[in-house]
Amino acid sequence: MDPRTLVPLVERRLDEYLQVLAEMVNTDCGTYSPDGVNRIADMCEQGFRAGGWEVERRRHEPAMGERTLGDLLVGRLRGDGGPRVLLIGHMDTVFPDGTAGERPFRVDGGRATGPGVDDMKGGLLAGLVALEEGPGRLVEDHVNARRLADGIALSTPEVLDTASVETNIVFADTRGIGVAPFDLRERLRQAGLLVNVVAGKVRLVTHRDVSPAEVDEAVGIWERVVTPARKGARP
Numbered sequence: 001m002d003p004r005t006l007v008p009l010v011e012r013r014l015d016e017y018l019q020v021l022a023e024m025v026n027t028d029c030g031t032y033s034p035d036g037v038n039r040i041a042d043m044c045e046q047g048f049r050a051g052g053w054e055v056e057r058r059r060h061e062p063a064m065g066e067r068t069l070g071d072l073l074v075g076r077l078r079g080d081g082g083p084r085v086l087l088i089g090h091m092d093t094v095f096p097d098g099t100a101g102e103r104p105f106r107v108d109g110g111r112a113t114g115p116g117v118d119d120m121k122g123g124l125l126a127g128l129v130a131l132e133e134g135p136g137r138l139v140e141d142h143v144n145a146r147r148l149a150d151g152i153a154l155s156t157p158e159v160l161d162t163a164s165v166e167t168n169i170v171f172a173d174t175r176g177i178g179v180a181p182f183d184l185r186e187r188l189r190q191a192g193l194l195v196n197v198v199a200g201k202v203r204l205v206t207h208r209d210v211s212p213a214e215v216d217e218a219v220g221i222w223e224r225v226v227t228p229a230r231k232g233a234r235p
Contacts, residue, residue: 003037004030004211004218005208009133009146009226010113013129013133014135017125017126017129017146018107018112020043020104020114020125020126021105021117021121021122022114023043023156023211024040024043024116025104025105025112025115025116025117025121026100026104026105026114026216027039027100027116028091028095028096028097028098028099028100028101028115029070029091029092029116030039030092030093030094030095030096030097030099031069031071031092031093031094031097032067033070033092033097033133034060034068034070034071035070036097037069037070037071037092038070038071038089039090040070040092040121040124041057041070041071041073043207044075044091044124045057045073045075047131047132048075048128048131050074050132051131051132051135052077053075053076053077053079054073054074054075054077054078054130054221055073055074055076056073056074056075056076056130057071057072057074058071058072058074059071060072063227070091070092073091075137075141077131078230079201083119083167087125087127087131089118089120089123089127091124091205092133093115093116093119093121093222094179095116096113099115100114100115103115105117115146128159134208137169137208141167141168141206142166142167142168142204142206144168144210144211144212144215145165145167145168145169145170145205145206146162146165146212146228147212147215147216148170148204148206148215149162149165149170151215151216151218151219151222152170152172152219152222154219154223155222155223155227156172156174156177156178156222156226156230158176158226159172159173159174159176159177159202160172161175168206168207168230169203169204169205170204170205170206171201171202171203171204172197172202172204173200174201174230177198177226177230178230179226179229179230181200181201181202182197183199183229184202184225184229185202187225187229188202188221188222188225191225192202193218193221193222193223193225198235204218
C-alpha cells in the first residue's frame with residue numbers, strides 16, 4: 001500500500017484530530033488516577049457508539065490493599081463471519097496528576113508534545129479514526145479481491161478456488177501448473193505487480209488505494225506473465 005494515498009484522509013481529519021488529541025493530552029490520567037482514565041474512556045466510548053459499536057465497560061474491583069484503577073472499555077463491531085481482528089490499547093499514562101497543567105499539549109514545527117501524546121493517546125485516537133474510516137471500505141476491498149480472483153481464474157483456474165475468497169486476500173497455488181511461487185513473484189515484480197509468498201502460495205491483497213481498473217490491470221499482468229511461464233507452455 002502506498003502511504004501517500006492516505007494524505008487526503010489525514011488532511012481532511014487533521015484539525016478535528018488535533019482538537020480531540022489536545023483534550024486527551026490535557027487530561028491527567030496516570031495509572032492510579034481512575035477519574036482521568038475514565039474521562040479518556042468516555043471519549044473512546046463516544047467514538048465507538050458513534051460508529052455503531054457494541055460497548056461494554058467493566059469497573060475495576062480492587063482487592064484488599066489494591067489501589068483503584070480506571071474502567072476496562074471493550075468495543076465490538078460484528079462482521080460477516082470473516083477473520084477476527086483484535087486491537088488493544090491503554091488509556092493511562094505514567095505521569096502524576098498536575099503534569100498536564102505543567103506541560104500542556106502544544107504543536108511546534110509540526111511536532112505535537114504533551115504527556116502521553118504518543119504513548120498512547122495519539123495511538124488511541126488514530127485507531128478510532130481508522131475504525132471510522134476503514135470498515136466502510138472493507139466491502140469494496142472484498143469485491144475487488146473477488147474480481148481479482150475471478151480474473152486470475154480465467155487464465156489459470158487450477159491455482160485457486162474463487163469461492164474461498166472471502167476477504168481482501170487472494171491466495172494462488174501455482175505449483176500445480178509448474179510455476180515456482182518465488183520465481184513467479186520476481187517475474188510479476190518485474191512486470192509491475194507486487195505480490196508476496198506465504199506458505200508456498202502467491203498472496204495478493206487489495207487495499208483502499210486499489211481501484212477496479214487497477215485490479216483489471218493486475219489480472220492482465222498475471223495472464224501475460226503466468227501463461228508463458230507455466231509448465232508445458234510453448235516457447
